[in-house]
Amino acid sequence: MTQNSTAAAHPDLLGEPIYSVRDVSRRYGELAALDRVSLTIARGEWLSIVGPSGSGKSTLMNILGCMDSPTDGIVLLEGERLDKMGEPELAKVRRQKIGLIFQQFHLVQHLTACENVMLAQYYHSLPDEKEALEALERVGMAERATHLPRELSGGEQQRVCVARALINHPDVILADEPTGNLDEVNERVVIDFFHQLHDDGTTLIVVTHDSEVAAQGQRQIILEHGRIVRETTDLSNTPTKGKPVRGVEAR
Amino acid sequence: MFFWRMIGRALRRQVGKRLMIALTILLGSSLATSMFAVMLDVGDKVQAELSSFGANIEVLPEGASIVSDMYEVDSGASSGSIREDELPNLKTIFWGYNIEDFAPFLSVTATAEGREIAVVGTWFDHELSTATGEKLSTGVAHLRDWWAVTGSWPQAEDEVVVGSRLAAELGWETGDHVTLDGENGRVDATISGVFESGSDEDNQLFASLAVAQQLANRSGEVGSIEVRAITTPDNDLAREAASDPSALSADEWETWYCTAYVGSIAYQIEEAMTNVVAKPVRQVADTEGAILDKTQLIMSVVAIFAMIAASLGIANLVTASVMERSKEVGLMKALGARNTSIVGVILTETMVVALIGGIVGFGVGVGLAQLVGHLVFGSGIAIRPIVAPLMALVILLTVVVGCLPSMRYLLKLRPAQVLHGR
């Protein structure tokens, strides 16, 4: 079945690399948005990426999320060379393995909350309204399923985006400043949800400005001028199946 | 299906642009529809218009035709003649049913009011029964149906019609009695009508065949026959047969003989009568073809230009609409949508809108065709069934061409460009 359930059933799989990044650079003319970055991300890991604005966080996320290709270097996702792929293959990896969450929600404005979730199913395999409603229920948005995005608050929109990101049970969820535009309540809903996904074995990569959000991960990397300048590991955040996860206030 | 649900939702947005696309297609397709409709129907219209200009086969006595071809003299009384009793044979040939009308002619010079005039003996509206027992009425009244006759066509043997110029010269009017003196006798006749033909015939007097035969002392003889037959337009085979019939293979000959080419009908007439030469009268057919070709060319050009203009119009609108939706498109790509799927959505949306415009445009176009028909031909245009699928195809093509510029934009768009709010 899905990768995350396999990972959850076999905790020893945690630690096997899902991403391997070797000497990756991304240049825009003179400017190196990423400068020879090397990084290994384990399956099931929750990685936080922090750093000042313009340090290359989004650039790295785009490369990991198959929306951009590096100028130099090697990127492996589950053993496949992303850096060698053309756009059609990258699109295939996106729809099969990756869930994306953005700072600016990004929903299709003329589709309802439920239809936005179904859209991800549609590109992945088959739209299933019942399943989409269940996903919305998990993020507490079931009653707003037939609302259009403009009828929802920012926090509610982001919860729909979360439901959309997880609907296809992706191997990896990439979130670029997911809480950047959220109030505290919605931030907590989203973070709690990340904990659930993490417990299920989903690999989480979260870019954030917020040190509290960053501290939720097992590991933090700090980017500056396109380079990883520091890395910290917090093993206390290792997921423990069955133990209640308490989100932000747990720290 | 989810796809159509998406299309349905999307169509509620950008209503202004959608209306403009529908209107553009409406204008283009109404013009193109009317042009195609007229073009397809005009063939028969022009044919009908031109076929009223008389005969397309002329039958002459064998000797006379050579003389008249070589020396360009009027065949009239000179040499050879056609037998009047063979006239019904015309309807017995293979393509007899295609012979709509024919009339015999016998020209003779007579004296009236101390002056020589040209008298032409013919059938006006002759009841004829053929060997097969079929009855038909044929003659000049049909063959020259564009003549404007003041009075009436002759009903009795001793009635005649006079050309307008001749009548004016001699001061003749309808109802006048005239005396015609020929070499071999004198005939008294009554003028039943004066006609205007717009040709040389306005200087002539048309009498019954019997009168002319009496004046010329050539009873039972005919000088020439004009035949109007329904024919198939000439093709390569017909042209080959016309230049060298002996070059045809047996199969080709068979095909040629059994097709209603003007040449094969003429050939069959020669078979059916003794010592005659039947010649296609080419000018009418050629003019017909040329006029038709030109009309149809102009109409195609108008139709094509209309659709090119529509294509350009929607190209701008669709591109503007797609650019406005670049975030949505980027998002779809980020979710893993294939390029074909995105192009499919945009094409389908545009196609649905264009189809609505196209259907209304088709209706308007049909109306426009009727207007053209009444203004130009004085009759309505029959809409051929082919016009509808043809227009569907044309609209499809217009939409695809109109969407091409936006396709390039869609294919080039990278999701990362639009999703980070840069």
Ligand SMILES: Nc1ncnc2c1ncn2[C@@H]1O[C@H](COP(=O)(O)OP(=O)(O)O)[C@@H](O)[C@H]1O
């Ligand atoms: N498409 C682009 N064209 C030119 N420069 C870019 C582009 N995308 C990013 N950059 C530059 O790359 C650097 C890193 O950008 P980004 O990864 O967005 O930073 P962060 O997300 O950490 O704020 C910045 O200096 C930015 O201006």
Ligand SMILES: [Mg+2]
């Ligand atoms: Mg960023």
